[in-house]
Amino acid sequence: MKKARLILGGTAAILAAAGAAQADSDDPIIIPIHNWSSQIVMSHAVGKILEDVGANVEFVTTDSQAVYESVRLGDVTMELEVWEGAFGASFRAALEKGGLHDVATHAATTREDWWYPLWTKEACPGLPDWKALNDCAAVFATPETGDKGRFLGGPVDWLKHDQERVDALNLNFVVVNAGSAAALWAEIGAAEAEKKPIVLFNWTPNFAEAVWPGEFVEFPAWEDGCDTDAAVGPNPDMTYDCGNPAGGYLKIAAWDGMKEKWPTAYETLTKVSFTNPQIAEMAKLVDVDEMEPEDAAAEWLAANEDVWKPWTE
Amino acid sequence: MAVTDLTSGQVRRFARPHTAAVLLALAALLALAKPALPEFLTRVPGWAVLPYDVWMQGLFDFIKDDLGLIHVTRTISAGLEWLLDITANLLYGKNRWPYLGPIPWTAVAAVAAVTGYALKGWRMALLAGGTFVWVALVGQWEIAMQTMSVIAVAAPVAALAGLLLGLAAWKFPRFERALMPLLAVFQTLPFFTYLLPAVIFFKVGPTAGCVATVVYAVPPMVLMTALGLKKVSSEVVEAGHMSGSTRWQMLRHVYIPSARTELLVGVNQVIMLSLAMVVLTAFIGMPGLGAKLLSLMNSLKLGRSFEIGVTIVLIAVTLDRCSKAWVVKQPEHFERGTPWWRRNQVLLIGIAAFLGFLIVAQFVQVADHIKRDQDFSIGAEIDGVIRAILSNKAITGITEWLRWFLITWVLIPFRNGLLWLPTASVVLAAAAAGHFVGGRRSALLAGAFFGIVALTGWWDRSIITLYAVISAVVLAALIGLPLGILAARRKKWAEPILLVCDTAQTFPSFVYLIPAIMLFGVNDVSVVFAIFIFATVPLMRYTIEGIRAVPEELLEAADMSGATRRQKLLKVQLPLALPTMAVGFNQAIMFAFFMVIIAAFIGTQDLGQELQKTLAGNQLGKNFVLGMCVALMALSFDHIIMRWSANRRRALGVF
Numbered sequence: 003m004k005k006a007r008l009i010l011g012g013t014a015a016i017l018a019a020a021g022a023a024q025a026d027s028d029d030p031i032i033i034p035i036h037n038w039s040s041q042i043v044m045s046h047a048v049g050k051i052l053e054d055v056g057a058n059v060e061f062v063t064t065d066s067q068a069v070y071e072s073v074r075l076g077d078v079t080m081e082l083e084v085w086e087g088a089f090g091a092s093f094r095a096a097l098e099k100g101g102l103h104d105v106a107t108h109a110a111t112t113r114e115d116w117w118y119p120l121w122t123k124e125a126c127p128g129l130p131d132w133k134a135l136n137d138c139a140a141v142f143a144t145p146e147t148g149d150k151g152r153f154l155g156g157p158v159d160w161l162k163h164d165q166e167r168v169d170a171l172n173l174n175f176v177v178v179n180a181g182s183a184a185a186l187w188a189e190i191g192a193a194e195a196e197k198k199p200i201v202l203f204n205w206t207p208n209f210a211e212a213v214w215p216g217e218f219v220e221f222p223a224w225e226d227g228c229d230t231d232a233a234v235g236p237n238p239d240m241t242y243d244c245g246n247p248a249g250g251y252l253k254i255a256a257w258d259g260m261k262e263k264w265p266t267a268y269e270t271l272t273k274v275s276f277t278n279p280q281i282a283e284m285a286k287l288v289d290v291d292e293m294e295p296e297d298a299a300a301e302w303l304a305a306n307e308d309v310w311k312p313w314t315e
Numbered sequence: 316m317a318v319t320d321l322t323s324g325q326v327r328r329f330a331r332p333h334t335a336a337v338l339l340a341l342a343a344l345l346a347l348a349k350p351a352l353p354e355f356l357t358r359v360p361g362w363a364v365l366p367y368d369v370w371m372q373g374l375f376d377f378i379k380d381d382l383g384l385i386h387v388t389r390t391i392s393a394g395l396e397w398l399l400d401i402t403a404n405l406l407y408g409k410n411r412w413p414y415l416g417p418i419p420w421t422a423v424a425a426v427a428a429v430t431g432y433a434l435k436g437w438r439m440a441l442l443a444g445g446t447f448v449w450v451a452l453v454g455q456w457e458i459a460m461q462t463m464s465v466i467a468v469a470a471p472v473a474a475l476a477g478l479l480l481g482l483a484a485w486k487f488p489r490f491e492r493a494l495m496p497l498l499a500v501f502q503t504l505p506f507f508t509y510l511l512p513a514v515i516f517f518k519v520g521p522t523a524g525c526v527a528t529v530v531y532a533v534p535p536m537v538l539m540t541a542l543g544l545k546k547v548s549s550e551v552v553e554a555g556h557m558s559g560s561t562r563w564q565m566l567r568h569v570y571i572p573s574a575r576t577e578l579l580v581g582v583n584q585v586i587m588l589s590l591a592m593v594v595l596t597a598f599i600g601m602p603g604l605g606a607k608l609l610s611l612m613n614s615l616k617l618g619r620s621f622e623i624g625v626t627i628v629l630i631a632v633t634l635d636r637c638s639k640a641w642v643v644k645q646p647e648h649f650e651r652g653t654p655w656w657r658r659n660q661v662l663l664i665g666i667a668a669f670l671g672f673l674i675v676a677q678f679v680q681v682a683d684h685i686k687r688d689q690d691f692s693i694g695a696e697i698d699g700v701i702r703a704i705l706s707n708k709a710i711t712g713i714t715e716w717l718r719w720f721l722i723t724w725v726l727i728p729f730r731n732g733l734l735w736l737p738t739a740s741v742v743l744a745a746a747a748a749g750h751f752v753g754g755r756r757s758a759l760l761a762g763a764f765f766g767i768v769a770l771t772g773w774w775d776r777s778i779i780t781l782y783a784v785i786s787a788v789v790l791a792a793l794i795g796l797p798l799g800i801l802a803a804r805r806k807k808w809a810e811p812i813l814l815v816c817d818t819a820q821t822f823p824s825f826v827y828l829i830p831a832i833m834l835f836g837v838n839d840v841s842v843v844f845a846i847f848i849f850a851t852v853p854l855m856r857y858t859i860e861g862i863r864a865v866p867e868e869l870l871e872a873a874d875m876s877g878a879t880r881r882q883k884l885l886k887v888q889l890p891l892a893l894p895t896m897a898v899g900f901n902q903a904i905m906f907a908f909f910m911v912i913i914a915a916f917i918g919t920q921d922l923g924q925e926l927q928k929t930l931a932g933n934q935l936g937k938n939f940v941l942g943m944c945v946a947l948m949a950l951s952f953d954h955i956i957m958r959w960s961a962n963r964r965r966a967l968g969v970f
Contacts, residue, residue: 030410034519037613058410062520063606065598071933072519145722146838154837157916158928179924180837181916184612188832191615195706209614289614292695294687 026264030060031079034069038183039209039295040285041066041083046299047284047310048082048274055314057267067092067159074101076257079264080271085205086250087114088160093255105256105271110207110278112250114162116153116219117204119190123217125199130220132171132245139174141199147176154189154202155179162203163229163242167221170243171236175201190214207281209289221245273313280309338747338758345740357737364772372936379515388516392526395468399521402467406460417460419676419683420451422669427633429665435640443637446629454690455604455626462593462603463630465521469528470589474582477533481540481581482566491541498534503905503949505912506531506595507926508942511935514599524601528592535584543577544570576642583638587821590631594823595913598930605823612829618698624826631821705833714834726839730782738769741778745951752959760954764947773922777944780921783839783914784907787846791903795851796896799858800884809859816852824849824910828917842914849910850903857899861892891967897960901953908949 033049035042049059064072070092072078084093096102118129125141128134142151153175155164164177180186186202187210193200194214201219204210221244227234228244235243254274261268276284280302287298303310345356354360379385400411408417428444450459484491509530513523547570555569571578597605604623611620649658656663676683704710742765749761768777802812828845835841865888873887915923922941929938 037609039610039614042610060409061602062600063597063602063609064519064600065514065930068514068519068599068930068933072514075518077518077520144836144838145719146727157918158924159930161928178837179918179920180832181914181918181924181927182613184615184829185832185837185917187613187615188829189837191702192705192833192836195711292616295610297687 026056026266028058029263030058031260031264031267032077033059033061034064034072034078034081035061035295036064036066036069036083038285039288040207040281042295043284043288043298043302044082044276044281046296047303048271050299050303051274051310051314052267052270055266055270057264065159067161070096070102070255073255073257074099076101076259078257079260080105080254080256082254082274084251084253084255085112085114086252087112087205087246088162090250091161093253096255100258102255102257104253105268106254106274108252108254108277108281109275110252110281112205112207112252113218113246113248114203114205114250115221115246115248116164116201117216118199118201118219119194119214119216121194121197122199122201124197130217132173132219132221135201135219136171136173136175142175142201147178149174151175151201153177154186154200156183156186156203157181162246164203166240166242167244170240171221207278207285209282209285212282212286212290219245224248270313274310280306335747335751335758338743338750342740342743342747345737345743349735349737352737352739356739358774359738359769359772361772364770367771368934368937368940370936371939372934375512375935375939385516389518392517392522395472395517395522395525398468399465399525402464403461403521406464406467407457409464417684419672420447420456420685421676421682422672424448424451425668425672426665429661429668431633431637433661433665434637434644439636439640443633446633449629450626451685452691453622453626454685454687454692455607455623456685458603458607458623459626459630460603462601462605465525465528465596465601465603466586466589466593469525470532470586472525473529473532473585473589474536476529477536477581477585478540478578480533481537481544484537484541485544494537498537499950499953500943500946501530502534503908503946503953504942505909505923505926505945506592507912507915507923507930508938510596510599511930511933511938515933515935520600521602523599524592524596527596527599528589528601531592532585532588535588536581539577539581539584540574543574543581546577547573579638579642583635583642586634586638587631590627590634590821593627594825608823608825612825615829616694616698617701617826617829618696619692619694620826620829621697621701622692622694624822627823628818628821632817635817701830705830711834718835718838718840721840721843722838726782726786726843729786730779730839733778733782734775736778738774742766742769748955749951752955752962757954757958761951764951768944768947771940771944773925773941773944776920776922776925777948779919780908780911780923780945781948783842783846783911783919783921784904786839787843787911788850788900788903788907790843790847791851791854791907792900794847795854795903796858799855800862800889802855803859803862803888804884809863812855813859816856819848820852824913825916828914832917837918839919841917842911842919845914845917846907846910850907853899853902853906854896855899857902858892858896861895861899862888864895865891894960894963894967897956897963901956901960904952904956905949908945912945 031049031052033045035045045061049061053059062078064078066089069078069081070089073081074096084090097104116132116135123129126135126138128137139151140149142153143149144152146152151174153164153168153173155177156162156179158179164179167173168175168177180189180202186204189200189202190210204216204218210216222236224244224247225234229241232239232241235241237243254271256268256271260271284298284302287293287301288295291298293301345352349357355363400409401413403409403416404411404413405416405418406423424444424447427447428440431439431441431443450456480494484494506527509527510523513527513530517523517526551569551573552565555565560569593601593603594605594608597603597609604627608620608623611623672682680686681689742762745765746758746762750758753760768774798812802808824845827848828841831841831844835844869887869891870883873883878886911919911921912923912926915921915927918924922945926938926941929935929941
């Protein structure tokens with residue numbers, strides 16, 4: 003670990019050089035990492051950028067929903083990937099309680115919805131229209147779902163409302179929740195060998211697009227209030243009768259105390275913004291090229307200095 | 316024949332089964348008459364389900380904020396963090412006081428080898444040293460040390476806390492009576508229920524991981540301490556009193572040395588349970604092997620995660636064997652006048668090796684740490700092999716058929732059958748089983764436990780949990796028992812099978828969850844398969860141990876009366892081994908209840924799924940209610956089986 007010592011030494015030197023002008027605290031900035039690659043690489047990349055401006059950075063592995071409570075309490079300093087669809091609710095709830103705020107929004111937009119790999123189209127040519135999907139529901143049937151099709155949802159703690167949507171749009175599908183992202187990939191991997199049709203929860207930006215080309219199912223477009231007001235959307239009696247937002251935001255949230263404690267790092271953080279291709283590239287370095295997240299972050303930073311150098315000035 | 320008489324002990328207990336049979340008949344009657352039953356007997360009606368989760372949430376909030384418990388726990392976690400920072404600095408060089416680390420891997424491996432030698436000679440030295448060399452060479456040194464840095468704090472804290480609680484339980488019988496049921500609940504509470512309070516009260520990160528590990532690992536230490544101290548013979552105690560010992564001296568020089576074996580067995584259990592939590596605590600911020608494993612699984616890197624699994628098994632086996640060797644090893648006594656360096660020879664060698672490698676590491680980079688491009692990881696190759704196996708046509712053909720057969724003909728009918736049963740009839744059946752083994756008290760206990768589960772309103776999900784547990788345990792019994800019997804009868808087979816058991820138990824379940832999904836899909840077959848692997852182990856182990864423990868004289872007697880091998884097995888070995896096998900069966904059920912909740916990561920519709928949901932919403936109250944449902948069902952089984960086993964033992968006259 004001499005490398006770490008060197009980095010630390012270097013950091014200390016930079017700190018000393020920056021000296022009187024900067025008042026950033028020596029305490030480490032705590033960056034949370036979750037269990038999907040793009041977030042881990044992005045966190046390490048931003049960590050290195052912040053080290054570049056003299057901060058002391060540490061990482062902690064956390065649950066992606068429970069993290070907002072930790073940011074609010076200051077146990078964790080920031081969250082670099084706030085997905086509108088998956089974490090919007092937890093983020094808004096934490097905003098209301100106070101203690102964290104919205105620092106910046108990435109250029110990238112997100113989408114999380116029902117998705118299928120392209121070979122599925124052969125069995126159900128009407129796709130991506132949701133009515134066509136509903137008509138060939140039987141193609142997706144499995145022993146455990148009987149006549150109805152199976153939709154493989156994400157883990158329940160991602161709080162998607164697939165069951166509500168199935169009820170509201172009267173779909174011939176049974177929602178089976180996979181327990182983890184890994185379970186989703188395992189199912190696609192297994193279906194790939196025999197090109198079996200499969201419809202499941204997926205999101206972009208994500209490495210899976212590079213490995214398995216596919217498309218999202220087009221549901222009735224999202225409108226504000228679709229999740230709270232029954233009147234919005236095609237079914238007048240039920241909520242969630244629509245797809246997820248197609249151009250969802252991807253935000254950065256930070257603890258309120260960060261601005262005071264690490265002003266320089268905070269200033270840099272407000273300028274951070276990644277695009278969809280950049281995020282996909284980071285995920286690919288780990289998921290396809292088999293690099294370690296730290297190395298992937300270093301490699302990406304080395305190759306894209308023109309992108310991030312301006313943020314540090 | 317004297318041999319067959321052994322089994323007729325139960326004749327005397329006919330009075331009990333009589334009432335039990337009436338209860339069971341009543342349960343069956345209720346089930347048959349289901350269409351005619353009033354609504355409230357089939358399912359507990361909505362109005363009778365009280366908002367326990369809201370009450371529990373209120374209680375938690377009150378304790379946390381109004382009573383200010385959170386300030387207490389946060390102070391404790393600050394203290395823990397200080398300890399964790401020290402080990403973290405020493406083992407992997409985290410930038411904290413005392414700023415000394417990280418210790419070079421060669422020095423750690425050398426100390427491990429010398430410790431192994433001191434405990435049990437060269438083979439242990441090879442195992443202990445070899446484990447650390449493997450960890451370094453395969454490129455996992457840093458993450459493995461992150462894990463060890465937490466265990467190095469959690470295990471001693473758990474052992475100490477267990478020792479103190481055990482002492483208190485032994486000193487104050489009233490305290491013991493209050494503590495034991497609590498411990499039983501703690502041992503059966505699903506791990507999701509530990510995680511949330513750990514995060515809220517002890518801050519996300521290594522501290523929460525450490526606390527959850529301590530809570531999980533403490534019960535066996537308490538039990539073993541109390542057991543060991545109670546067993547100290549009165550002659551020894553008398554001798555202590557006669558030599559005028561004070562109370563402290565009695566404890567320090569009489570009781571604790573006499574209970575040494577039990578205490579060390581407790582320590583061994585603490586270490587093993589701490590290792591079992593390595594992956595699970597990654598969900599609340601524990602760094603290291605577990606966290607790495609989870610992120611590898613999320614990008615479907617089977618090979619690398621397999622390597623991590625091997626590391627965890629190696630560390631577990633090393634610590635297990637070393638602590639067991641410590642149990643057996645008796646204190647050494649030297650002749651008067653032996654020079655000090657001879658008394659402490661091994662210690663000195665250890666220090667010398669440590670310092671030697673410390674110096675070497677300053678000049679040779681490879682001895683200090685292994686860089687990423689220097690390691691020997693063959694993750695990608697293993698990945699290729701696993702994938703080739705998983706997409707092999709012959710194998711997928713069999714698994715497809717198995718999936719279809721089990722789902723349509725076994726699992727779903729069984730699940731629907733259980734769900735169809737009226738609540739009242741299930742509760743009565745539980746009471747009947749209780750009455751059969753333990754009379755009125757057990758009947759009340761088992762009936763009440765299931766009754767409470769029904770009243771929480773989570774009945775259907777509880778039944779689905781139960782269904783997965785029963786299916787997996789039955790499957791495990793069908794396969795594990797014959798294998799166990801076979802292994803016990805052939806000496807050559809017993810050792811390898813026991814080694815497989817050890818490995819299966821410590822190998823992180825997440826590593827085989829993903830291949831299971833690729834073979835069987837996200838459904839109950841994968842779930843049952845995952846539980847099955849875990850539950851077969853105790854069944855086999857206890858069967859082997861039970862049959863091996865049958866006294867030699869009885870076997871000889873059977874031989875003399877001309878029994879065939881088959882008769883010997885059926886009339887002598889199995890009946891005598893049955894109480895021990897029942898303990899194994901009980902363990903299998905407890906493990907199954909543990910694993911069924913973890914199977915939520917595959918995807919289930921049971922209590923585990925609901926528990927997983929509560930983690931996101933920070934719903935402590937609901938989390939606790941769900942956890943209690945699991946614990947109560949597990950406790951009912953535990954009570955009934957253990958009671959039965961004890962009865963059998965008494966009837967057979969073996970203990």
